[in-house]
Structure formats: C-alpha cells, structure tokens
Amino acid sequence: RSKTRLKEKKRASAKFYCDVEAERESSTDGDVPRVSSRGSGSDRMLEPTETKGEDTDELLEMAEGLQKEMTQVLVDRQKKLLESFDSELSAQRAESESREQRLGEEKESPSLMPRKDLPSTHSSASEVSWQGSSEEESDGEETRNMSLDEAARHRRKRKRMYIARELASSEQVFVDALHLLNKDFREAVRAASEERGSPIVPDDVLDQILKHLPHLVDLNEELLGQLQERVDNWEGREQVADVLIKMGPFLKLYSSYIKDFEAMTAALVEAKKKYPEFQKVVHNFEQSTRCRQLTLQQYMLKPIQRIPQYRLLLTDYVKNLEVDTPEYRDACSALEIVSQVAQHANESMRLGDNFSKLMSLQNRISNRYEVLKPGRTFLKEGELMKVSRKEMQPRYFVLFSDSLLYLLPTPQGFYRVNYELPLSGMKVTVRPQQDYQNEFSVYTMKRSFILSASSPEEREEWLSALNKAIEDNIHRKSSFHVLKKEGSQSSSSSELGREAPVWIPDQRVTMCQLCTSGFTFTHRRHHCRACGKVVCAACSSHRLPLPYLGDKPVRTCDDCCRSLQVGESGEHPDAEGEGDLVQTKERKKARGILQEVAANDQGSSMSGYLHQWWKKAWKRQWFVIKEHVLYVYRASEDVAALRTVPLLGFQVGAVKKGFEEVPREQLFLLEHTGLDPLIFYADTPDLAARWQEAMEEATKLS
Known part of the structure; x- marks a missing residue:
C-alpha cells in the first residue's frame, strides 16, 4: 500500500510539471510563462499510467529541468525591464541637466519674473505642489525597489529640496520688488526732477514714503546670497535653517516697517495730492512694464506679507525633516524666530484695529493668499454651517469691504482659502418658513450656497453686514459708466446659466421636481447645473454649456434646456443628449x-x-x-x-x-x-x- 501511495504522489507531481511544460510551449517568446493548475487534453495524453509503464523518476527530473528553465526566463525578463528603466532614467537625467543649464543662462539677465524651475511667491500652493509631484513621478522607478520606509525618506528628501528652492526663488522675487521701490522708483523721480530742473517732491517726503527700505534691501540681498549658495550646492550640504537663524535678529527690521506702514502710505497719498508732477510720475511708473500693472502700494505691502511666507515655508520644511537630525533642531529654532518676529510685529503695531485684524488673518491662513490689499477693510468673521447635498458642514467666513472669503480649517490649526467671492453681483436672500429661520442663501457668479447661523439673531447680523457691504461696494464705484456696467451685469446675472445656482439639498426632496416620480435606490437624484433643482436621470439627459462654468457642457434639466435653447437663433447649437427638446416629454403626472x-x-x-x-x-x-x-x-x-x-x-x-x-x-x-x-x-x-x-x-x- 505504501508503495502504491508513493506512486500516486509521484504521478500527481509529474502531471503538474507536465502542465507547466504544456503552458511553456503554448506561451509566446516575449511573455513570462504562466503556471496552470488545470490540465488540457494534451496533458492527459502525457499523464502516466501503469499500463504504459512510464518512469516516474524520469518525469520528475524533467520537471526539475523545466522549473530551472522557468526561473531563467523570469531572470532574463527582469534584466530587460531593469535595462529599460536605466535607459529612461538616464534620458531624464540628461534632460534635467540641460534644463538646469538653460536656467543658469537665464539667471544672468535680471528680471522681475521668477526662475522657471523655482516657483515664485505669486505661485499658488497647488502650483508648487504640482511641480514637486511631477518631479517625483519622474523618479518613481527609482523608489520601486526600495522598502516603504526608504521610499518615504526619499520623498521627504526631495520635498526638502523643493522647499529650499522655493525659499530661494521667492526671496529672489522679493528682493527684486524691493529694488523696484528703493532703486527704480527713486530713479524715475530723480529723472523727472532733472528734466524739470527742480525737485518734483521734497527729498524728506520721498524718504518718508520709502522709509526702512534701504535697510531691508541690504538685509534681504545678504539673505538671498546665502540661500542661493545653499541651493546651488544642495547635494553636498542639505542645510538651510542655519541661514535663517543667523539672520534672525535682523528680521526685526520688519517690525519697524510694519509699525510705520500706515504713515508711509498716508505720506504717498498726500504727496500725490500736493505735488501734481509727482502724481504723474507715479502714474506713469505704475503703468510701465516694470510694475506689471501693480500699484506702488501693492509693492509696499510685500515686506508685510514676507514674514508669513517664511513661516509657511519653514512649517512645510520641518514636516519633511527627520526628527533625530541637527537640521530638524535648527529648522525648529528658525521657525520659532520667524514666529516671534511676526508676534513682535503684531505687538509693535499701532495702526488701528483694521490693519491689526488683517495682519492677524494673514498669519492664520496657510495657503499663499494675500489678505492685505490696498483699500481693503475688515468687516466681520465667524463660523457658519454650509447646507450641502447630504449634511451640514462647518465653514469659516470672513467679510471684507470687497469680497467674502470662504475658508476651510486645516489639521495644523490654520485656515485655507477655498473661494474668494467678490461682492460685485452678489445677492443674499432668506426663506420665510419657520423651520429655516436660521438660514440664508448667497448667490454669486462663481459659487452659490445655503448657510445656516446658530440663531436667528446671528443670521440677522450676517444679513445686515452682507447687504451693507454690497451696497457700499456699489456706491464706491463713483463713475456713472461703472455703475451702469454693474447694473447691467446684475440684471444679466439673474438669467439662467449666468450665475451659479443654489443646489437644493437631497434630503429636502423625495421626488423628481419635474415629473414627480419618487426617488429610490435605483431611481437616483441628479442636480440641474442651471437652476439647482433635483431631478431624475430621464428629466436631465441633456448637457449644455453654461456661461458661469466657462461654457463647459454640464447636466441640465429638460425645462432649463428648453429655456436655454430658445435664443436669437431659436436653438442652442451645443446641446448634447438624446431626444427632441422641442417636443414635450411624456411625464408621470400627479393628480x-x-x-x-x-x-x-x-x-x-x-x-x-x-x-x-x-x-x-x-x-x-x-x-x-x-x-x-x-x-x-x-x-x-x-x-x-x-x-x-x-x-x-x-x-x-x-x-x-x-x-x-x-x-x-x-x-x-x-x-x-x-x-x-x-x-x-x-x-x-x-x-x-x-x-x-x-x-x-x-x-x-x-
């Protein structure tokens, strides 16, 4: 019996390896052989039987040989893949080196525009993240053979390099802005004075306008030189925090600048009123290509915005450092110094509540949004609940004299700007029902939504503040033509598809708002992008381009499709979908x-x-x-x-x-x-x- 069992085992093994042989012969030369657990007809022909008397030991030896052949095929396949990966990586390295060489040549010509490979301070956080992610994809194969920990360390290392580059490139742009104020603008005033034969503005007035800028130029030129040197030699010395520690005590010059900022801008406004020739020079300078359509006051805000930028970049840098390294301790110290400078600036300011509030908001916003803008006034802030399709979501809102900021909280305790909604064209409405006494709707060209306050009293406060801000924003447009233009935009914004509708929440509708058929698990809800109604798929099978979405074809209900189709030409040329919208669709009608x-x-x-x-x-x-x-x-x-x-x-x-x-x-x-x-x-x-x-x-x- 034991011999019989042993024979059966050997036969099964032989059958398995014969299956492997059959699969190997049927596979193509370029493919890796696959092992099949099921026998084909030919396999059954090779199956050993006692009647044929085949030698099981010989079959086992054959199977071992086949196994070795399979192993060799897999090894050859891996070698080919590695060779192709190496060739791709070498091509990418060559391309990277040529790009860096071109950038080095462009660096010799001074310009306000930032280096292409180094994102500027004008770049959004998403743009910087995109540039980093594309670089990471290029070396994705490099981390393929690493363990998870090694790959994570490799990604953090690359991110540290990107942040160091961003720190240096944004410093380059900032120094160029300081040169524009302290050098180029002074030169424009001097040239105009020489042409006139007498000063167009007294020197002491000009010094008051540009106060502290010469010292800031010296400080940041030194900082830029050290940062650039570290970035250029990054592979040999991956350190940048000690530079900021060394320059930290001098950063308190920013506190003096911030403290005197209101007096400096007031001196500029007064000088333009008092000296007409000076006003003309300022206007011409702001219209030049050097200023890139920005005003002097906007450039004068750059030093105030720079300290929060240092803090944000250092925060990201610390998150990507290894905790047990000297650079981590230095980066934490540098971050503490920059935070203290920002705090010292806030404490030293005596500029009034509005500017202090704007500065405080600037320090609480994590992405690169500029809170400080000429003429902007803070009006109100607070948390409101946004009524979404499925549930209520807490959101933070800040009302300025020119816009409404829609903020999202971040895990680090800051806020991120989700939308900036201009007050021009904004409308606010309320519903009379007692069940919605805390709610109000905000309509804008870009985004519309329903908000809920914690009480009717808080809702009235927001309604009053929003309506007053909207009215004041209209009255500030002094010229008749601007008012007329805004009035025409306001009327046209109420037209279908020209402003974002408020989506009706799912839980407030149980039936299609066109055909009245009830919604179920399979008969699902859809929102019309033109009016915001909740409809079924049968009543929203067409797509039309809407102006507020940049003429992108989106789902629209049948009623909106008919309304949008009827225009000067009588028919919308870009409608997508099935069926004839001119004919009335047969719908399920309630009594x-x-x-x-x-x-x-x-x-x-x-x-x-x-x-x-x-x-x-x-x-x-x-x-x-x-x-x-x-x-x-x-x-x-x-x-x-x-x-x-x-x-x-x-x-x-x-x-x-x-x-x-x-x-x-x-x-x-x-x-x-x-x-x-x-x-x-x-x-x-x-x-x-x-x-x-x-x-x-x-x-x-x-």
Whole structure:
C-alpha cells in the first residue's frame, strides 16, 4: 500500500510539471510563462499510467529541468525591464541637466519674473505642489525597489529640496520688488526732477514714503546670497535653517516697517495730492512694464506679507525633516524666530484695529493668499454651517469691504482659502418658513450656497453686514459708466446659466421636481447645473454649456434646456443628449389638485414640519396651509402633495390623553363630525400655538 501511495504522489507531481511544460510551449517568446493548475487534453495524453509503464523518476527530473528553465526566463525578463528603466532614467537625467543649464543662462539677465524651475511667491500652493509631484513621478522607478520606509525618506528628501528652492526663488522675487521701490522708483523721480530742473517732491517726503527700505534691501540681498549658495550646492550640504537663524535678529527690521506702514502710505497719498508732477510720475511708473500693472502700494505691502511666507515655508520644511537630525533642531529654532518676529510685529503695531485684524488673518491662513490689499477693510468673521447635498458642514467666513472669503480649517490649526467671492453681483436672500429661520442663501457668479447661523439673531447680523457691504461696494464705484456696467451685469446675472445656482439639498426632496416620480435606490437624484433643482436621470439627459462654468457642457434639466435653447437663433447649437427638446416629454403626472401648490409655495399662510399620528406611528412631514386647505408633503421641496385636507368645517382642539412620550402643550388635533381626528405635535410649544392659530383661521370663511 505504501508503495502504491508513493506512486500516486509521484504521478500527481509529474502531471503538474507536465502542465507547466504544456503552458511553456503554448506561451509566446516575449511573455513570462504562466503556471496552470488545470490540465488540457494534451496533458492527459502525457499523464502516466501503469499500463504504459512510464518512469516516474524520469518525469520528475524533467520537471526539475523545466522549473530551472522557468526561473531563467523570469531572470532574463527582469534584466530587460531593469535595462529599460536605466535607459529612461538616464534620458531624464540628461534632460534635467540641460534644463538646469538653460536656467543658469537665464539667471544672468535680471528680471522681475521668477526662475522657471523655482516657483515664485505669486505661485499658488497647488502650483508648487504640482511641480514637486511631477518631479517625483519622474523618479518613481527609482523608489520601486526600495522598502516603504526608504521610499518615504526619499520623498521627504526631495520635498526638502523643493522647499529650499522655493525659499530661494521667492526671496529672489522679493528682493527684486524691493529694488523696484528703493532703486527704480527713486530713479524715475530723480529723472523727472532733472528734466524739470527742480525737485518734483521734497527729498524728506520721498524718504518718508520709502522709509526702512534701504535697510531691508541690504538685509534681504545678504539673505538671498546665502540661500542661493545653499541651493546651488544642495547635494553636498542639505542645510538651510542655519541661514535663517543667523539672520534672525535682523528680521526685526520688519517690525519697524510694519509699525510705520500706515504713515508711509498716508505720506504717498498726500504727496500725490500736493505735488501734481509727482502724481504723474507715479502714474506713469505704475503703468510701465516694470510694475506689471501693480500699484506702488501693492509693492509696499510685500515686506508685510514676507514674514508669513517664511513661516509657511519653514512649517512645510520641518514636516519633511527627520526628527533625530541637527537640521530638524535648527529648522525648529528658525521657525520659532520667524514666529516671534511676526508676534513682535503684531505687538509693535499701532495702526488701528483694521490693519491689526488683517495682519492677524494673514498669519492664520496657510495657503499663499494675500489678505492685505490696498483699500481693503475688515468687516466681520465667524463660523457658519454650509447646507450641502447630504449634511451640514462647518465653514469659516470672513467679510471684507470687497469680497467674502470662504475658508476651510486645516489639521495644523490654520485656515485655507477655498473661494474668494467678490461682492460685485452678489445677492443674499432668506426663506420665510419657520423651520429655516436660521438660514440664508448667497448667490454669486462663481459659487452659490445655503448657510445656516446658530440663531436667528446671528443670521440677522450676517444679513445686515452682507447687504451693507454690497451696497457700499456699489456706491464706491463713483463713475456713472461703472455703475451702469454693474447694473447691467446684475440684471444679466439673474438669467439662467449666468450665475451659479443654489443646489437644493437631497434630503429636502423625495421626488423628481419635474415629473414627480419618487426617488429610490435605483431611481437616483441628479442636480440641474442651471437652476439647482433635483431631478431624475430621464428629466436631465441633456448637457449644455453654461456661461458661469466657462461654457463647459454640464447636466441640465429638460425645462432649463428648453429655456436655454430658445435664443436669437431659436436653438442652442451645443446641446448634447438624446431626444427632441422641442417636443414635450411624456411625464408621470400627479393628480392636478396635488400639484396646485408646491411645498415651498411663497403665498402660503403657514408652512413647516409637523409630526402626525398616521397608521399607529408618528410621521414627520411637511405641511402647508393655503386658502383653507392643508397640503401634506414628504419633504420641504417636493412639487406634489401626498394628500390634501379641506379645513373648512374642522375644529382645532387639545389632545386630552395618550401619547405620554410627547409633552401635552405640543399636542393638538383637528376633528370633524364623522371623521377620525387628525393628531399632530410640533417641536416646541410656541410652534404648536402658531400652528393652532393658523389652522383655526383656515377653518373659517373670512
């Protein structure tokens, strides 16, 4: 028996290796052989049997040979892959070296534009991240054979290099801006004075306008030289934090500049009013290509914005350092020095609440957004809940005299600018329903949404501040033509597709707002990008380009498609989808009486959520009273009612017993002779009293 078992085992092994041989012969030369666990017909022919008397040991030797051949094939395949990877990497290195050589040649000509391989301070955080990620992809194969820890260290090393480059390149741009103010502008004033034969502005006034700039130029030129030297020799010495530690005590010059900034800008404004020739020189200088369409005041803000930039870059640098290295300790010390300089600047300022508030906001925003802008005034800030499709989300908003900032919190305790919404063309509306007494809607060309405050009082504060800021922004446009232009934009912005609609939240709609078919797990919700309604797929099968989205074709409902198609040409040429929009689509229609009044009808005497005792359970539904009829809906934005109750002849009364889980003062009922009573309860006693009063009024003919 033992011999028989041994033979069976050897036969199975032989069959397995014969399968391998068959697979190897059927595979192509360039492919890696695959091992199959199932035998083919030819395999069965090779299967050893006792009748044929094949030698099992010989088959095993053959299988071992096949296994060695397979191993050799895999090794050859890996060698080919490695050779191709090496050739690609060498080509990428050659391209990188040629690019660096070109950049070195461009560096010799001075320009305000930053180096192409070094992102400038004008670059957004996403742009810097993109440049880094593309470099990382180029050496992705380099980390393929590394362990996870080694690959992570390699990525952090490259990120440190990118941050060091960004620090040096942004310093180059900043120093160039200082040269523009302290050298080029002074030269323009001197040339105009020589041409006139006398000074166009007294020297002491010009020195007051450009106060502290000569010292800042010297400081930052020295800092730039050291940073550039470290970046150029990065492979040999991957350190940059000690440079900032060495220059740290001198960075307090920024505090003096910030403290005197308001006096400097006031001196500039006064000098332009007092000396017409000086005003002309300033205007011509700002219009020159050197200024790149920026004003002197905007350039004078650069030193104030530089300290927060140092802090942000150092924060990213520290996050990518190994904790147990000397550079990590130096970077933490440098970050502490820069933070102290920013704090010292805030403490030394005596410029008024507005400037201090703007500076504080600048230090709390993590991405490279410039809070400080000429003429900008801080008005209000606070947290509001944004009503999204699925849920309420906390968001932080800051209202300025020219825009509304929409901020998102970051894990580091800062804020990131998600949107900057200009006040021009902005509209604010509220809903009258008691259930939405904390909500208001904001409409802009770029983005529209519903916000919810913590209380009706807070909502009124935001409404008042927003409406006043919008009105003041319009009045600041002094010329008649500008006002006329804004008025035309405001009227056109209300046209379909020209401004972003507010999307109706999913939970407030249970049926398609066009055909009234109910939504289910398979019959899903879709939002029209033109009006914001919630519709089904059948009612939104077309795509049209909308102006507020840059004419990108997006999903639109059938009603909006018809409205947008009817133009001067009578038909929109870029409509995408199936079907003829001119013909009316056959829709599932609810009974006429159920569609007479929508759940959000503005002409109703009372509307809101109530709980009704229905089929031995409490059901929360939306109720509307209009013209002596009570309409019942599943949700607050449904377009067809579930049922209606004519209220004439009913009496409103109190519930005297039962329902112990509900407070007695929140319960009430409607009763009619010969009918079962309709029992309700409201969320608060005050709301219950209001509903009883509205129902009593609706039960009587006035």
